[in-house]
Amino acid sequence: MIDGLPMGVPAAGLPRRVRIHEVGARDGLQNEKAIVPVEVKAEFVRRLAAAGLTTIEATSFVHPKWVPQLADAEQLMPLLAGLGDAPETGGAGLRLPVLVPNEHGLDRALALGVREIAVFGSATESFAKANLNRTVDEALAMFAPVVAKAADAGVRVRGYLSMCFGDPWEGPVPIGRVADVSRRLLDLGCDELSLGDTIGVATPGHVTALLTALNEAGVPTERIGVHFHDTYGQALANTLAALQHGVTTVDASAGGLGGCPYAKSATGNLATEDLVWMLHGLGIDTGVDLGQLTDTSVWMADQLGRPSPSRTVRALSHKES
Numbered sequence: 001m002i003d004g005l006p007m008g009v010p011a012a013g014l015p016r017r018v019r020i021h022e023v024g025a026r027d028g029l030q031n032e033k034a035i036v037p038v039e040v041k042a043e044f045v046r047r048l049a050a051a052g053l054t055t056i057e058a059t060s061f062v063h064p065k066w067v068p069q070l071a072d073a074e075q076l077m078p079l080l081a082g083l084g085d086a087p088e089t090g091g092a093g094l095r096l097p098v099l100v101p102n103e104h105g106l107d108r109a110l111a112l113g114v115r116e117i118a119v120f121g122s123a124t125e126s127f128a129k130a131n132l133n134r135t136v137d138e139a140l141a142m143f144a145p146v147v148a149k150a151a152d153a154g155v156r157v158r159g160y161l162s163m164c165f166g167d168p169w170e171g172p173v174p175i176g177r178v179a180d181v182s183r184r185l186l187d188l189g190c191d192e193l194s195l196g197d198t199i200g201v202a203t204p205g206h207v208t209a210l211l212t213a214l215n216e217a218g219v220p221t222e223r224i225g226v227h228f229h230d231t232y233g234q235a236l237a238n239t240l241a242a243l244q245h246g247v248t249t250v251d252a253s254a255g256g257l258g259g260c261p262y263a264k265s266a267t268g269n270l271a272t273e274d275l276v277w278m279l280h281g282l283g284i285d286t287g288v289d290l291g292q293l294t295d296t297s298v299w300m301a302d303q304l305g306r307p308s309p310s311r312t313v314r315a316l317s318h319k320e321s
């Protein structure tokens, strides 16, 4: 280790670069008991951008009663306007996707000039009902006009799929069912899929088996991102399995913030710092400054009044103090 950085020792068969889809401001903060002031959220996103993250999921345009923590989406997006603008016009060219469940949410997002959205489906009926008050089929029917209208407006669409590995109500989720709903999300017109291990129960062999099944169902690896929660400490091992399969988009949450308000057994997402430590150790480029990112998570932990659960944040911040 040199100055808080891992020694870079590449391993065969891995991508040279990984795009981190940062979800701390959305998946992380949606699960905090405290409502974080909108200025603090904006500062969080600015600091994440300054640390080199290029895709930062900002918020959700869902019903404010369902997720009160993100009810300030209308106030937040204007505060981030400059960051999303193209570099030619003086902006940072940042990708700032937002979650949108239905046409109402899309209209709210479009009114604020959002250029990238994510719809969020479920592989299981129980979570579709708990999270969207819909069956799986009804949720896909709700997304269809959203994806079509977004495409007409030139807005990029990510399709999240939750409970891809296990579900707190239904137990293990059959791989064939996940492949089927994934295919249907892509057929709606989603540009990219993100496979969610919402409650963190996946293990590496399961990841490889699911990715292989998706390929067989006609979903190319280039269009797949992975979204691991770290409940059982498996998120990095699962990420490595996905990288070995050729995945180059990995979701993570600064400082390991997160969980899901509608799945009680979900704990934090894979911490971005833990991910960056592993990727840089493997010689994989992310564009992220690990020191600056760690400082950001320490700052955010202070705002929330509790320490970050990320091992890397703890190790690096103890080293400094």
Ligand code: HMG
Pocket: 027, 030, 060, 061, 062, 063, 064, 066, 067, 099, 101, 102, 104, 105, 106, 108, 120, 131, 132, 133, 160, 161, 162, 163, 196, 197, 198, 227, 259, 260, 261, 262
């Ligand atoms: P519903 O109660 O069925 O809504 O909820 P509805 O369609 O019957 O409409 C009821 C009222 O809500 C109406 O108002 C609508 O206008 C209003 P009224 O006429 O009664 O005055 N409404 C809205 N208001 C603001 N924004 C909207 C909106 N839509 C309807 N977009 C609904 C359905 C989808 C709205 C609700 O279930 C909801 O908001 N769910 C969001 C849940 C959520 O955000 N969960 C967390 C994100 S998913 C996640 O974290 C997993 C992920 O990280 C991946 C992983 O880890 O697996 C992505």
Ligand code: MG
Pocket: 027, 196, 198, 227, 259, 260, 269
């Ligand atoms: Mg999540």
